[in-house]
Amino acid sequence: MKYFFRNDYSFGAHPKVMDAVCAANLEGNIGYGDDKYTARAKDRIREVCGCPDAMVEFVTGGTQANVLTCAFLLKPWEAAICPHSGHLNGHEVGAFEATGHKILTVEADAAGKIAPEQLVPLLKLHEDVHLTKPGLVYISNATENGAVYTKAELTALYDFCRKNGLLLFVDGARLGCALASDANDMTLPEFAHLCDAFYIGGTKNGTMFGEALVITRPELTEGFFRMKKRLLAVMEKGWIQGVQFLTLFEDDLYFKMGRQANEMAARLQKGLKAKGWQLWVESPTNQVFAVVPNSIKPQIDAVCEYEDWCPYDETHTVVRFVACFHTSEADVDGLLAALPDLH
Structure with missing residues (x-):
């Protein structure tokens, strides 16, 4: 054996998720995410995140979420700062850089984390107008090495970003495990208010596929659906994602699976x-x-x-x-x- x-x-999906998809399978739904399940799932995610004005959109996988979000949030001359071990840099074959943006790496610690003080020399260097301008910081929670950012660590990083004109985006492919960890000291709403954008990973926590992208600041979201379409991320049968994520946030299932x-x-x-x-x-x-x-x-x-x-x-x-x-x-x-x- x-x-x-x-x-x-390696396994398909939690049985409750599969049952929900099967129940809705042949009832008929509007496509492209304009269906009742997607609307309810978005409302539910806003509710559990404590972000009533947030934009919520579904994509199929983590690389797609990372590339789409970073490319959308950055101006053409801006770059993303990323831990050297970050998925955006280390495991996505230049997909983000293929959109025309540069990745500026910083050395992560053994846990895969970065801290504000590491960003200071990079920002100083890139004051030169002949270089790309850092516009966004990308981190993962949980990190690629399995670690979890504490509330104090994330607060310090977000405060630094806000003071220095940077956006903070959190790769949440394993967010369920991060928030369910004994090392975590944040609720989901507390976490959501300490970054500008993040996603709730479903592919690695009980769905067949799918990530729920949350942009917490409405002023950053204009034109997002067009960018999503342009980068091939709009799913025709979007209602399947809506059904899955609606099920994840019934009866605490998302966090039970993470635990x-x-x-x-x-x-x-x-x-x-x-x-x-x-x-x-x-x-x-x-x-x-x-x-x-x-x-x-x-x-x-x-x-x-x-x-x-x-x-x-x-x-x-x-x-x-x-x-x-x-x-x-x-x-x-x-x-x-x-x-x-x-x-």
Whole structure:
């Protein structure tokens, strides 16, 4: 038997989401997001975010959300500041830069976070009018290394952005796990009021596909749908996204799934440590990073789907295991029993 810990989108969708889509499947709905489900889902998201005037739009995936939002919010001569490990920079094959904008990277810490003081030299350098002008800061919550921004950290970053004419955009592909984490000290409304735009990731937390983009400041939203259409992000059967996201925010389902993924990752992380495995970082969310000898990788390959994250040294590799809404205690315990001890 092989266990699936490669990512948090190896399984289709939570049964409640599938049931809701099936129930609406043949009833007939208007396309392009002009349907009753999408309208109700947008209202519900504004409600749970505490942002009654926010713009809410649905797109199909994280890269699409990142590229569309950053390209829309920036003027043609402006650039996005991004942690060197950020998804916009590291995993999207230049998709954002293909829109004509530059990425200015800063070194993230081991957790994948950046802090305001790191941005000061970059802003000073780019006062030169012959260089691109930083216009937006991109971060992820949870980060690519599984960490969570605290309220104090996000407040400091947002205050800095507002004082320096920058917008703050948060990649929320794993926002459910971030907000459900024991390391988190923010509510969703508190989080929503500490950035200019963010998205609520569904693809990695229980939907078949889809992200809910929220731009919290109405003055930033004029013309967004045209930009969405121009960048090929308008879905004809948009009502499917509306149905899915409406279901996510019934009975706290979105956060229950995030907690489930986090708890299973914590169980795996604890079990690996008990077996003598070295952790690369301690993750409070649904990603687990371990340093393994290359010599045992064939044994891991035989029992588990996982991901090689990065080289550690000449004889070791950092590997990543990811839990999701469908991961069970039996999955974790079965994997742990099948993996070798490294004491």
